[in-house]
Amino acid sequence: MPLVNPMPMLEKARAEGFCVGAFNVVDYLSIEAVVEAAERKRAPVIIQTSSATIKRFGIENIVTMTRMAAAESTVPICLHLDHGTDVSVIKEAIEKGYSSVMIDASKLAFEENIAVSKEVVEAAHKAGLAVEGEIGLVAGVEDDIVVNAEDAIYTTPEEAIEFQARSGVDFLAAAIGTAHGFYKVAPKLNIDTLREIRVKTDFPLVVHGGTGLPTNIVMELVEAGGAKFNVSTQIKQTYIDSMYGYIQEKRDEYNILKVLDAAKQGLADMIAEYMTILGGEGKA
Numbered sequence: 067m068p069l070v071n072p073m074p075m076l077e078k079a080r081a082e083g084f085c086v087g088a089f090n091v092v093d094y095l096s097i098e099a100v101v102e103a104a105e106r107k108r109a110p111v112i113i114q115t116s117s118a119t120i121k122r123f124g125i126e127n128i129v130t131m132t133r134m135a136a137a138e139s140t141v142p143i144c145l146h147l148d149h150g151t152d153v154s155v156i157k158e159a160i161e162k163g164y165s166s167v168m169i170d171a172s173k174l175a176f177e178e179n180i181a182v183s184k185e186v187v188e189a190a191h192k193a194g195l196a197v198e199g200e201i202g203l204v205a206g207v208e209d210d211i212v213v214n215a216e217d218a219i220y221t222t223p224e225e226a227i228e229f230q231a232r233s234g235v236d237f238l239a240a241a242i243g244t245a246h247g248f249y250k251v252a253p254k255l256n257i258d259t260l261r262e263i264r265v266k267t268d269f270p271l272v273v274h275g276g277t278g279l280p281t282n283i284v285m286e287l288v289e290a291g292g293a294k295f296n297v298s299t300q301i302k303q304t305y306i307d308s309m310y311g312y313i314q315e316k317r318d319e320y321n322i323l324k325v326l327d328a329a330k331q332g333l334a335d336m337i338a339e340y341m342t343i344l345g346g347e348g349k350a
């Protein structure tokens with residue numbers, strides 16, 4: 067199936083009370099793992115890449131790899147640019163085959179964020195893509211975007227409504243206390259704010275910083291109204307741990323294909339489990 071615009075799956079998630087999992091891939095193996103999990107669970111899915119992965123492989127190669135992996139798929143698969151901060155890179159992704167992009171101008175002042183996001187929305191909509199925006203600041207480290215916990219800014223419902231209306235973004239990352247990377251201390255989440263934004267708005271909301279949250283909290287975020295749920299750090303951890311586990315067990319084997327398969331299976335199992343927790347199973 068060709069890569070799809072994510073709005074139908076996100077609108078469905080919003081309406082039916084589940085989250086679409088959005089997984090940050092780092093190479094072809096992790097793309098295959100996401101597709102395998104989505105097929106296994108019959109779940110719609112978003113494959114996303116950070117700017118670092120784009121720098122490593124180039125936009126065309128990521129698009130080609132994702133199209134290859136999705137070609138035989140029977141579930142909707144979206145290719146999304148996560149945390150785009152450079153408008154020229156975002157425009158390149160739009161031109162070269164991504165089906166969705168994020169403009170993260172959340173470090174700018176509110177009015178500037180609106181102006182930059184609006185520019186991206188115009189380019190993306192012309193090409194039939196959807197756009198994720200962000201207001202407030204999600205704490206943690208995402209590539210070269212570093213936000214200290216004390217600098218994180220929580221989103222208010224009023225800001226969310228005004229920002230979406232004036233920028234035209236299709237779905238919105240709201241900062242509610244989750245953070246990128248591993249949690250060193252339990253995060254102070256503002257789940258009631260997410261619920262309030264969900265009630266007062268009519269567009270899908272995105273939860274960033276999904277790694278490391280206990281299952282009951284993830285389910286609460288789904289229930290409160292998240293429609294897209296991002297998982298990045300867990301991909302890296304499971305990838306490395308699965309490989310390392312296999313190598314430790316079969317130290318003298320030297321069969322690279324088996325090592326790669328162990329990583330892929332570890333990833334696909336972890337991703338499939340997320341899809342069940344997020345309620346996306348059977349929603350394709």
Ligand SMILES: [Zn+2]
Pocket residue numbers: 149204208246274275296
């Ligand atoms: Zn994020």
